[in-house]
């Protein structure tokens with residue numbers, strides 16, 4: 001693990017943006033997540049790491065109720081966003097997902113123009129009063145996703161015509177267009193080449209000035225580069241959570257140590 005370069009540590013935030021207490025997830029008879037307790041901080045990149053099938057994506061999907069749509073999936077415990085229960089029956093999942101945006105493993109632009117991909121969220125949530133305001137959000141979102149220069153002369157072209165890395169930046173622009181407070185990323189670079197990966201990682205670092213970012217990754221190098229906090233999952237349990245540097249250099253749990261040294265996984 002000598003080549004791991006840690007993200008700059010200028011973390012001074014201690015407030016929980018999202019808090020999980022005794023979270024359990026079952027898929028039918030499969031108890032996929034057990035007693036998960038964690039505070040996700042504001043303006044922080046939090047990495048979820050762990051071997052395949054340990055529950056990283058399941059927990060990520062709990063944070064914006066994406067598991068609601070999975071038949072047989074049952075969630076227990078308490079999950080709050082700014083102290084508000086995410087699973088309160090009065091919470092509209094569509095509104096929640098505008099606040100807690102998500103970027104998936106495989107870039108999935110809509111079969112629409114670049115402009116319409118980014119304008120989609122603001123339109124359905126009625127965030128703008130006129131075309132000029134919408135134009136402004138589209139430009140701002142594309143700029144923040146570091147895609148404006150490449151896309152500004154082809155806004156009417158299909159989003160699916162962009163390269164893989166550009167498509168992923170388009171999906172990030174689409175996710176941030178509704179001004180979310182939290183951005184969830186499920187292995188956002190796994191389909192990208194090293195150059196596109198570096199661009200997305202740089203972007204993640206910039207986004208945390210405004211958002212709380214949670215990223216699932218199989219790459220420990222990536223977790224070390226982009227995150228300030230790391231959570232290690234194993235067999236459905238959150239085994240260890242702490243400052244990224246501590247997790248990688250001085251893990252407290254032998255299971256974390258085995259994973260980061262490559263003995264389990």
Ligand SMILES: Nc1ncnc2c1ncn2[C@@H]1O[C@H](COP(=O)(O)OP(=O)(O)OP(=O)(O)O)[C@@H](O)[C@H]1O
Pocket residue numbers: 027030032050051052053054055056057058059070
């Ligand atoms: N939609 C689903 N329906 C039923 N079981 C599921 C579903 N999604 C995940 N599971 C199960 O939940 C457990 C955790 O899976 P999950 O995908 O959250 O793990 P993961 O750590 O993200 O894995 P990977 O790194 O391979 O993506 C596994 O036993 C998996 O089979």
